[in-house]
Amino acid sequence: MTTVVARYPRLKKWLRPVWRFVNSRRPKLARKSEFPARVVRGVRSRYLRISTMFLQNAELMRQRLPLLRAASRQGPFSRIGTNASGTEVVMLVVSDLRIDPRVEREARALAEAGYEVTVLCPEPSDGAGESFKIDWGPSVSIKWLNWTAASFVSESPGYVGNQLYAAAVTLKPFAFHAHDLNTAYVALAAANVTGAHLIVDFHEWFSENVHWDSGRKEYLPYPQPWKRQLQKLEARCLREASATVTVCDSIADAMNAELGGKRPLVVRNIPNIHRSPTKKYPPLKEQLSLDQSTFVLLWQGGTGPTRLIEPIIQALEYATKCVLVIRGPSLDLFGEGYRKLAAEIGAEGRLILLPPVPSHDVVAAARGADAGIWTLPALCRNFTFALPNKIFEYLASDLPVLAADYPEARRLVSGNQVGLMFDPYDPKSIARSINKLIEQADLAARLRANIGITLASLDAGREWQRLVEVYKQLPRR
Incomplete structure (x- = not known):
């Protein structure tokens, strides 16, 4: 940007006092209730965007290149x-x-x-x-x-x-x-x-x-x-x-x-299931010092209001032998709400919150759980048509998948018999899927055996x- 400004000294002269004014007024304005600091930051941010766009448009005109709206027009x-x-x-x-x-x-x-x-x-x-x-x-x-x-x-x-x-x-x-x-x-x-x-x-x-x-x-x-x-x-x-x-x-x-x-x-x-992680991970139960007989259900991915994790937590009331591990970003924002929800149903001791791991490590870090779970709210077709990374990553970690009953997830999970489906809004439906894996060892073994066959057909390089x-x-x- 400084190179562009140097080519337009009049523009530089006009911009300098505006920038100085916003900077100089910030401490005074931030002290007044009618001008909170966030308002001042917003003004500065908008000024920066507008001035940057002005300079770049000037440079485009200097090079005789059309501006964005002109260049994007439909024509014959x-x-x-x-x-x-x-x-x-x-x-x-x-x-x-x-x-x-x-x-x-x-x-x-x-x-x-x-x-x-x-x-x-x-x-x-x-x-x-x-x-x-x-x-x-x-x-x-x-x-x-x-x-x-x-x-x-x-x-x-x-x-x-x-x-x-x-x-x-x-x-x-x-x-x-x-x-x-x-x-x-x-x-x-x-x-x-x-x-x-x-x-x-x-x-x-x-x-x-x-x-x-x-x-x-x-x-x-x-x-x-x-x-x-x-x-x-x-x-x-x-x-x-x-x-x-x-x-x-x-x-x-x-x-x-x-x-x-x-x-x-x-x-x-x-994903490339053969990618080396950034470090070595022990099996998940060992990471958490849990007994090997404990049934561990893993949620690995984003957290917050668009993830519909709450019914999964509520399902712990009906799946009393399950420990739910949530590993993902933004738990500093949403984790307390998840803990409170678990406490309301007496399951606070069976909810474990963990920070995210690097994307290269998600497969290695998930190994050792008993199953992985995925869901989304039915807010839009983009959600119900989703085929997310995490389903493939669970399979690469040798985990049967519990998934919301949406078309693409059903096609992969039920179609290859590598997991079970549930109603994403019904904690009892989620709990029934969890309890099936806990109580029917032969079912869990059969699903896990199908994972290898499915992975062989899901070649990342070919995709x-x-x-x-x-x-x-x-x-x-």
């Missing part, structure tokens, strides 16, 4: 893929790379196939990116952008990322690879300008997802005007992108039927090679 002659050459792939991401294994798996797969992958990603917080020391191999580079470059995701429609576009459009790769719909608009515009190919990977079905309603303090489906905007962009991607990818057949089929265009290729989130084949089939200039 799309330039996507018309000037694609070389081996560079630019991935656009706004998630936390430390906990988004799908981005890593795709980047590594393409790098192993001979592509040079650049990942453009805003830092989760100011200056934090370099401290993560992310290393995905010699052919994958991470380019961190200022944290404000991700601020657009919380503002309707959630995909107009001017700063991300400014960083992307100056590059001339073989393809722009958008991770999720929130970066697809930017990638579409950049591909239109440069003539690169456009790949859109729908990690989620965005228009069928939920968002945080700050007024009601809960997650809700998108209101119809916002949802229509998301659907319009999804339909454009299905029509105009060189290729689209998603995580399961239910989402691919429904998007194709309802939005038209080309059906997305399905690349499931199958991610499907993405590589998509790239190989793209035309070159």
Whole structure:
């Protein structure tokens, strides 16, 4: 940014007093009840975003490049893929790379196939990116952008990322690879300008997802005007992108039927079960100093209001021989509520809360439990169509799976006879599944025996090679 400012001395002169004013007024304003510190921080954050966008737009105009909205307009002659050459792939991401294994798996797969992958990603917080020391191999580079470059995701429609576009459009790769719909608009515009190919990977079905309603303090489906905007962009991607990818057949089929265009290729989130962990883990019961006869049910993954863990805890009232272990992030925020719920049913001694382990370690750290459990609330089709990492990870840890009775989970778990299904809102239904595994040793043994057969058919290398084949089939200039 300093380089850009130096080219526009009048702009620099105008911005300096504004910035000084906000900084100088902060201590005074924060002391007044009508100007709390959070308001001042919000003003500074918004000023930083606006001034950064202003500078970057000025730089784009200096280079005679169109701005984001102009570049993304639909027209009769799309330039996507018309000037694609070389081996560079630019991935656009706004998630936390430390906990988004799908981005890593795709980047590594393409790098192993001979592509040079650049990942453009805003830092989760100011200056934090370099401290993560992310290393995905010699052919994958991470380019961190200022944290404000991700601020657009919380503002309707959630995909107009001017700063991300400014960083992307100056590059001339073989393809722009958008991770999720929130970066697809930017990638579409950049591909239109440069003539690169456009790949859109729908990690989620965005228009069928939920968002945080700050007024009601809960997650809700998108209101119809916002949802229509998301659907319009999804339909454009299905029509105009060189290729689209998603995580399961239910989402691919429904998007194709309802939005038209080309059906997305399905690349499931199958982890590399042979990856070495960062350290050695003893079996889970040994980690927790539990007797080997104790039945341990493991929840490993995110926590909070969109996870529907509460009915699992309530099921302990009816599954009295079960110890539930919850291992995941944000337990400093939600753990006390979970403990209180367990205490209300007299199960506080059978609930164990543990901090998360690195994503490379989840399989090794889970071994030694008796079963893994997964659920989500039926708030939207994006949830009920989910086929999450953790089901594959439980299987890789040799754990039978207890899963909410949704289509994709049922297809994998019941279809391969590696676990049992339950009603996600009914603690007694969950308890019945737990008690079956506890009381029917032959059933548990049969499910566990089927895991090896299932894993043999779920080859991670073959799954991610499907993405590589998509790239190989793209035309070159």
